Amino acid sequence: MGSLFTAIEHIAPTKEGDEIEISFQERSPLLIEAMEAPAIRKKGAGGGTGPFFMTTSSATGMQANPNYYLGPPAIQQIEIARYDSVRSAWADMLRERVDMLYDVGLDALDSLEGSSNIAVYRFIRKFQYIIAFNSAARVLQPPEIRRALNASIDRDHLVKEALHGHGVASTGPLWPQHWAVGRGTLRPAFDPEAAAAAFGAASTESRGQPTIRFTCLVPADAVYGRIALEVKRQLSQVGVDMALQEVSLEQLDHAISGRNFEAALVEGLSGPTLYRPYQLWHSGGVFNPGGLGNKSSDRALDALKNAKSDDDYRVAALGVQQAFLNDPPAIFLAWTERARAVSKRFVVPSVESGRDVLSTIRLWKPPTGDLRASRN
Amino acid sequence: MGLKVRHIAVRFALLLGIAAVVPLLAYGFVSLLSLERGTHDSIVAGNRNVATRAAEEIRRYVVTNAALLKALAADLQDTGLDQRQQDQILKNYVLDFREFREITLFDEAGGVVATSRIGSPRVSIPKDKGIVIDEVSMSPIRVDDDLLPTSVFAIHLTRLNRPSGWLVGEFNLEEMWRMVDQIRLGEHGFALVVAPDGQLIAHGDPDKKALIARQRNMTAHRLVSAVRARNDGGPSSEEYVDDAGRTELGVAARIPQLGWTLIVEQPTDEAYGSARQLQRQLVVAIAAALLVMIAIGYLFGRSFITPILTLKRATHAVAAGQLDTRVNIQTGDEFTELGDSFNTMADRLIELQENVKKTERSAMFGRVAAGLVHDLLHPIQNVANNTRLLLREDLDNEGRQDCGRVIDREMTTIKRFLDDLHSVVKPKPLERFIMDLNLAVKDVVDSMSQEGQRSGVAIEGAYVPGSLMIVGDRFALGRVFRNLITNAIQATEAGGRVSIATSRNGKTVEVNVTDTGSGIPADKLSSIFEEFVTTKRRGLGLGLAITKRIVEQLDGTIAVESEVGRGTAFTLRFPARDTESAQAAAS
Numbered sequence: 007m008g009s010l011f012t013a014i015e016h017i018a019p020t021k022e023g024d025e026i027e028i029s030f031q032e033r034s035p036l037l038i039e040a041m042e043a044p045a046i047r048k049k050g051a052g053g054g055t056g057p058f059f060m061t062t063s064s065a066t067g068m069q070a071n072p073n074y075y076l077g078p079p080a081i082q083q084i085e086i087a088r089y090d091s092v093r094s095a096w097a098d099m100l101r102e103r104v105d106m107l108y109d110v111g112l113d114a115l116d117s118l119e120g121s122s123n124i125a126v127y128r129f130i131r132k133f134q135y136i137i138a139f140n141s142a143a144r145v146l147q148p149p150e151i152r153r154a155l156n157a158s159i160d161r162d163h164l165v166k167e168a169l170h171g172h173g174v175a176s177t178g179p180l181w182p183q184h185w186a187v188g189r190g191t192l193r194p195a196f197d198p199e200a201a202a203a204a205f206g207a208a209s210t211e212s213r214g215q216p217t218i219r220f221t222c223l224v225p226a227d228a229v230y231g232r233i234a235l236e237v238k239r240q241l242s243q244v245g246v247d248m249a250l251q252e253v254s255l256e257q258l259d260h261a262i263s264g265r266n267f268e269a270a271l272v273e274g275l276s277g278p279t280l281y282r283p284y285q286l287w288h289s290g291g292v293f294n295p296g297g298l299g300n301k302s303s304d305r306a307l308d309a310l311k312n313a314k315s316d317d318d319y320r321v322a323a324l325g326v327q328q329a330f331l332n333d334p335p336a337i338f339l340a341w342t343e344r345a346r347a348v349s350k351r352f353v354v355p356s357v358e359s360g361r362d363v364l365s366t367i368r369l370w371k372p373p374t375g376d377l378r379a380s381r382n
Numbered sequence: 383m384g385l386k387v388r389h390i391a392v393r394f395a396l397l398l399g400i401a402a403v404v405p406l407l408a409y410g411f412v413s414l415l416s417l418e419r420g421t422h423d424s425i426v427a428g429n430r431n432v433a434t435r436a437a438e439e440i441r442r443y444v445v446t447n448a449a450l451l452k453a454l455a456a457d458l459q460d461t462g463l464d465q466r467q468q469d470q471i472l473k474n475y476v477l478d479f480r481e482f483r484e485i486t487l488f489d490e491a492g493g494v495v496a497t498s499r500i501g502s503p504r505v506s507i508p509k510d511k512g513i514v515i516d517e518v519s520m521s522p523i524r525v526d527d528d529l530l531p532t533s534v535f536a537i538h539l540t541r542l543n544r545p546s547g548w549l550v551g552e553f554n555l556e557e558m559w560r561m562v563d564q565i566r567l568g569e570h571g572f573a574l575v576v577a578p579d580g581q582l583i584a585h586g587d588p589d590k591k592a593l594i595a596r597q598r599n600m601t602a603h604r605l606v607s608a609v610r611a612r613n614d615g616g617p618s619s620e621e622y623v624d625d626a627g628r629t630e631l632g633v634a635a636r637i638p639q640l641g642w643t644l645i646v647e648q649p650t651d652e653a654y655g656s657a658r659q660l661q662r663q664l665v666v667a668i669a670a671a672l673l674v675m676i677a678i679g680y681l682f683g684r685s686f687i688t689p690i691l692t693l694k695r696a697t698h699a700v701a702a703g704q705l706d707t708r709v710n711i712q713t714g715d716e717f718t719e720l721g722d723s724f725n726t727m728a729d730r731l732i733e734l735q736e737n738v739k740k741t742e743r744s745a746m747f748g749r750v751a752a753g754l755v756h757d758l759l760h761p762i763q764n765v766a767n768n769t770r771l772l773l774r775e776d777l778d779n780e781g782r783q784d785c786g787r788v789i790d791r792e793m794t795t796i797k798r799f800l801d802d803l804h805s806v807v808k809p810k811p812l813e814r815f816i817m818d819l820n821l822a823v824k825d826v827v828d829s830m831s832q833e834g835q836r837s838g839v840a841i842e843g844a845y846v847p848g849s850l851m852i853v854g855d856r857f858a859l860g861r862v863f864r865n866l867i868t869n870a871i872q873a874t875e876a877g878g879r880v881s882i883a884t885s886r887n888g889k890t891v892e893v894n895v896t897d898t899g900s901g902i903p904a905d906k907l908s909s910i911f912e913e914f915v916t917t918k919r920r921g922l923g924l925g926l927a928i929t930k931r932i933v934e935q936l937d938g939t940i941a942v943e944s945e946v947g948r949g950t951a952f953t954l955r956f957p958a959r960d961t962e963s964a965q966a967a968a969s
Contacts, residue, residue, distance in 0.1 A: 091528070093528050093530075094527070094528045097528040097529055097530050097595050098595075100591055100592040100594070100595035100596075101529075101592060101595045101596055102592060116560060116563070117556070117559060117563075117588065117591055118588070119588070120563070120588030121588035121589050121591070122588070122589050123589050123592075167477060168477070224500050226500075226501055228483070231499070231500050232476075232477065234500060235473045235474075235476065235477050235498070235500070236477055238470075238473065239470075239473070239474055239477060242470065250500040251500065252499070252500040252501025252502075
């Protein structure tokens with residue numbers, strides 16, 4: 007549970023012996039929401055409480071948990087294959103070398119959806135594309151610049167052009183369907199004229215030249231590339247020159263954790279609880295690579311952590327949104343619509359609309375008599 | 383009788399069939415054939431048209447994108463843009479035109495000037511120009527890092543007629559897939575595109591896109607070779623069985639400018655589905671028309687046959703004597719007239735029957751009167767004459783005795799005549815006793831010998847020796863034999879002979895009365911035993927009827943054989959009663 011782990015006073019079984027009691031040193035709604043996050047397992051330790059756990063012998067294998075409390079899964083073993091790009095994985099899915107795609111690329115969605123051999127399950131991910139700022143970067147230090155950058159982006163247009171409509175314009179750091187956020191979502195307004203004026207006021211450059219220049223790190227992926235190019239185009243229309251630098255994921259992690267960047271296009275896990283944005287944006291958050299957020303966001307997130315009641319929690323959530331609007335540590339672009347693709351060689355129970363089909367993986371099973379589903 | 387009705391029905395059905403059903407069936411058969419052939423041809427032609435248009439659309443799509451790259455090249459050339467601006471233009475271009483995954487501007491030495499990619503360019507100046515589309519070379523389809531087919535467009539830029547670099551764009555074939563996906567025929571008809579080397583580069587069927595990833599070579603596809611073999615460049619069509627065992631109607635059209643082949647496949651079940659549905663509808667329509675026609679024919683035939691059956695039944699009833707039978711046919715056509723005629727005929731028959739009865743009664747009365755006159759006149763005249771003689775004083779005793787005998791005899795004759803009449807009106811019960819038939823016959827023969835002599839006819843009796851005992855009534859049998867002998871004498875010319883013979887035949891006793899008279903015509907032979915039927919010119923015709931009745935009352939039979947001109951023979955048979963006779967004698 008990250009830094010909140012320190013809040014645990016003790017864990018002890020109840021007298022009945024079939025439950026455990028967790029005592030915290032302090033009161034925080036985030037502690038309850040932290041239960042949603044998977045436990046961090048010590049590398050190579052194996053084991054787990056879910057329907058599947060990593061095998062100790064293989065870094066890419068998972069095996070069924072025969073003691074899973076809802077019953078052992080029908081699938082005995084899962085082999086995970088890593089691909090450099092979503093397109094490569096999709097191509098192997100077409101070749102029927104894999105049974106499931108964890109992430110179907112936007113390019114592949116249309117091609118796979120019509121197939122009678124592959125079932126595609128769409129859902130809105132709890133991740134969103136963001137261009138995170140390094141608050142230490144000189145050009146991005148003024149809050150008004152970062153506010154103007156947020157106001158420069160037409161997110162709906164971005165979703166349409168870069169994501170081909172497969173996404174939802176972002177409203178901020180918090181999952182908009184969280185009960186504490188509700189309908190009172192604060193979102194940055196798209197106001198390119200005001201943004202251009204702000205950039206002009208801050209500029210020291212000569213006429214005809216971009217007033218604001220910074221470099222954005224972009225992972226080497228087609229979708230990231232399109233988003234980056236679209237953002238670059240929109241920013242250029244308000245006089246911002248956002249240079250793009252393609253980096254690998256390792257390079258990106260290294261740059262962010264070392265605060266050796268100005269901006270970075272990343273996908274940030276921001277839901278479904280407020281625990282996630284807390285851990286991502288708080289300077290002490292376990293999911294914060296080190297360079298994300300700022301003092302304003304820390305204060306707002308602390309208020310969230312220290313809320314004593316539901317009402318306090320709602321007020322704190324509003325405060326977080328307001329803080330991120332006033333002193334935005336990033337440009338929040340879009341929640342991504344993604345899809346899992348599952349070969350119809352598996353019988354997959356139906357799931358509620360928008361829910362991740364992986365939540366039912368323990369119930370997946372190949373048709374009778376076909377125990378080895380994949381052909382690889 | 384029923385068979386005849388069926389014959390009429392069959393004839394009517396045949397008439398209906400020949401007149402309507404057969405032509406309708408022939409029409410339907412011809413229509414089905416022509417529909418099948420016509421729709422087949424039109425469907426194939428339609429699919430060929432679709433394939434041709436789709437091929438043209440794909441060609442235009444590729445050519446348009448080549449033109450886009452050429453337009454981009456024009457934007458980049460001779461416009462004085464710096465590297466940053468060129469870079470920005472390229473990046474915007476790939477955002478606006480998804481068909482290009484990457485566009486990179488190279489200088490003549492191969493150095494990168496600007497690129498749409500954020501990182502290093504992946505494309506390079508193609509060594510193989512491939513085909514040229516309006517100064518834009520399109521490389522042969524190659525497999526990229528993800529083992530998916532891709533192609534590269536390249537334009538060799540010039541400045542002042544000197545080579546100045548290359549604009550190279552990676553053409554996104556997966557974007558082209560969307561276009562191919564939209565080429566649909568029905569629900570299951572899809573298009574596929576084959577590169578010149580046979581590689582499958584696009585398939586509209588989502589389930590068969592895997593074939594692209596598996597780098598399926600389609601050279602062996604029969605349509606690929608067929609369309610490539612055509613000199614006129616036109617489309618080819620064939621029906622064949624695909625990998626899934628489904629019969630497909632395939633049409634292939636070439637895209638000569640690109641060297642690609644576009645194939646449009648549609649399962650024949652679906653392609654000809656509408657035509658087959660039309661055929662089914664036509665069959666149903668013909669069947670329905672046939673049924674309606676048969677129903678109408680049945681109803682019409684029934685209305686046609688029913689009056690005939692009614693008339694037939696009525697005719698049979700009239701024939702059976704039910705002259706009051708009438709028909710009520712209200713069809714309003716000739717059958718109504720025929721029914722009315724039948725009723726009129728029946729009315730007329732009753733009138734005629736009444737007339738016949740009147741006539742017969744008159745004739746009968748005449749015959750009876752004539753018979754009475756004939757049979758009674760002579761005896762009465764004899765009685766009258768002899769009575770007048772008796773009144774004369776000059777008649778001696780002997781004469782008076784003769785007259786008395788004549789009067790007595792004639793009165794006997796009159797009485798017998800009246801008894802016959804009485805027997806007809808009220809038959810007299812017989813008194814049965816064991817009697818000797820020989821004696822009874824002999825008595826009658828002897829008593830009538832004189833009458834025969836008077837007529838010049840010899841009466842001969844031949845009796846079987848011994849007695850012929852039967853149960854009979856002597857008086858009634860005497861009347862029987864007298865009737866037969868009298869008739870024989872009357873039918874025999876003078877000089878002729880009447881023979882009466884008795885005989886025994888097992889348990890039967892026979893009496894044969896044979897004459898050499900005129901005989902009885904064959905057509906009257908069967909009715910001579912009926913009352914008031916006679917072959918003579920005079921007489922009531924009661925004798926033989928009474929004779930037959932008496933014989934049958936005594937458990938006997940009477941038969942007649944006659945031949946005109948040769949004579950007549952009556953044979954009477956009675957059961958022999960010798961046992962009763964012996965018992966009677968013993969008692």
